[in-house]
Amino acid sequence: MSVPILNASGCLDALVAPDVARTLDAFVTKTVTLLPREGNPPPRIAEVEHGMLNSIGLQNPGIDAFVSEALPALAELGVPLWVSVGGFSAREYAHVCERLDECEDVTTIELNLSCPNVEEAAETAAEITRAARAATSKPLYAKLSPATWDLAALARAVAEAGADGLSLVNTIRGLALDPATGRPVLARGAGGYSGPALLPIAAACIHACAHAVDLPIVGMGGVASGADAAMLVAAGASAIAIGTALFADPLAAERIRAELASAVGTPPAADRDSRSLSQASSA
Amino acid sequence: MEPVGPYTLLCLERGGLESGRPGQFFMLEAPGRLLPRPMSLCLAPPGELAFLVEPIGPGTRALCALTPGDAIHVLGPLGNGFDLDVERPLLVAGGIGIAPMPYLREALGGAPAILGFRSELHAEAACLLPDAEVVVEPELVTDLLGEDPGDVLACGPEPMLEAVRRAVPGAQLAWEAPMACGYGACFGCVVELEGRYARLCVEGPVLR
């Protein structure tokens, strides 16, 4: 089985790790907003059972600096470029999409309609998608939250508003408390829960949406092996994005691609990349 | 694996990895945990990489529980490391902050050192840096800095680094932050630097 593999937005900086970006079929940027954002105060991450929490808070340079500084460097990587777009109103999303519409190097725009770490726009996902649709002719993917009561209905609404595809799923809100103090571990309190725990949640979301709309779906959420990716493909995804798994294994895309190619539906062989394998020895 | 006071010296076969510059770190797979853990290189004997690990939580405890023959993923060297172009180096470390010092001292061709620990048991780790001056709390490393300490290169807990910075404004300080990736991917490890949030794994861990 051969499936395009992307990174999940916010889980790779292609300019710091270009070799990792080149292992992908497309690189997805961290979410870009109209104005620069410093992001949330640290601590921003914590490992929890079956996953991790993050509250990065969409730290990014803003669309102007992104277009003038980051984009030319990203274009040189030679990897198809998806730009993730965020905002705090439909107008902001539309402004950012308008700027990107002029950028030849941008192949696809992903609308982040689901960040759990910042205030939400007042408009609905469909209204934002409609505003973005009016601002750009580039392919538009709507990234939705798994914490949506009727995701199939939302998928239909964004499809009708002009989305060309869906990205499923974003993180789901979680809270870690320090057992000694009872206080939140992350400075901002709650954060977005990602990693292995999301896999069956993502499968359910993808499955529901694939039956509701006729749009391509980028599946993500806890994918760490070829078998995980195959499961989301079976649920209805036509491409896979890897997020949290890249933190422990920067070469996860290559490994998962190989596992998918060699073993459809069977558990992946446990052989690991020997380049980074070290053995404990007695001192 | 070798106990050093309350710490464990973890020796790994180097494989194809470079040992890097002192103060750089590696991300070590902690068996059973989702995320790897950042560790400073402590020593680089031929063919090996050695890390000094303090077991303070699930990840570091898993690392200390490794046995000979176990294999783990290692990524590195990462981060910037210390600037070795100094005239009168003085190494200052608190607690597990001693970890990068043996490799640093070797690269400098020797340097005086001041080490602080919170107990006599922890102070046993001073054996990794023979001839260092050692203090145990309530005495503090900053008590020994003197009028003109020279070029200070320091690693230790945040309050110690803050105190060293107050005493020696130009000191090179190796900081810590929780890290998910160690290679600039997650924006999880930021520290405030000149009024903005900088990724410690990219712009640090050594900051002035």
Ligand SMILES: Cc1cc2nc3c(=O)[nH]c(=O)nc-3n(C[C@H](O)[C@H](O)[C@H](O)COP(=O)(O)OP(=O)(O)OC[C@H]3O[C@@H](n4cnc5c(N)ncnc54)[C@H](O)[C@@H]3O)c2cc1C
């Ligand atoms: C660049 C760098 C180099 C390091 N080098 C060494 C080393 O050589 N030897 C060594 O023993 N440790 C080192 N550390 C610290 C080590 O990475 C952490 O202690 C470890 O990640 C904790 O994981 P855990 O699962 O054992 O504990 P956790 O359960 O993750 O943490 C236990 C407690 O420590 C706090 N904590 C966790 N991580 C950090 C951190 N990075 N900084 C400050 N507090 C933290 C948590 O909030 C919690 O209260 C280094 C850290 C960095 C960033």
Ligand SMILES: Cc1cc2nc3c(=O)[nH]c(=O)nc-3n(C[C@H](O)[C@H](O)[C@H](O)COP(=O)(O)O)c2cc1C
């Ligand atoms: C540290 C971190 C930062 C993230 N930043 C963004 C972001 O900026 N925009 C976005 O749409 N999703 C962001 N996400 C969500 C991921 O893109 C992805 O949807 C989610 O983590 C599920 O996939 P995973 O389990 O493979 O990580 C972030 C996730 C993590 C862990």
Ligand code: FES
């Ligand atoms: S640890 Fe991920 S960016 Fe620094």
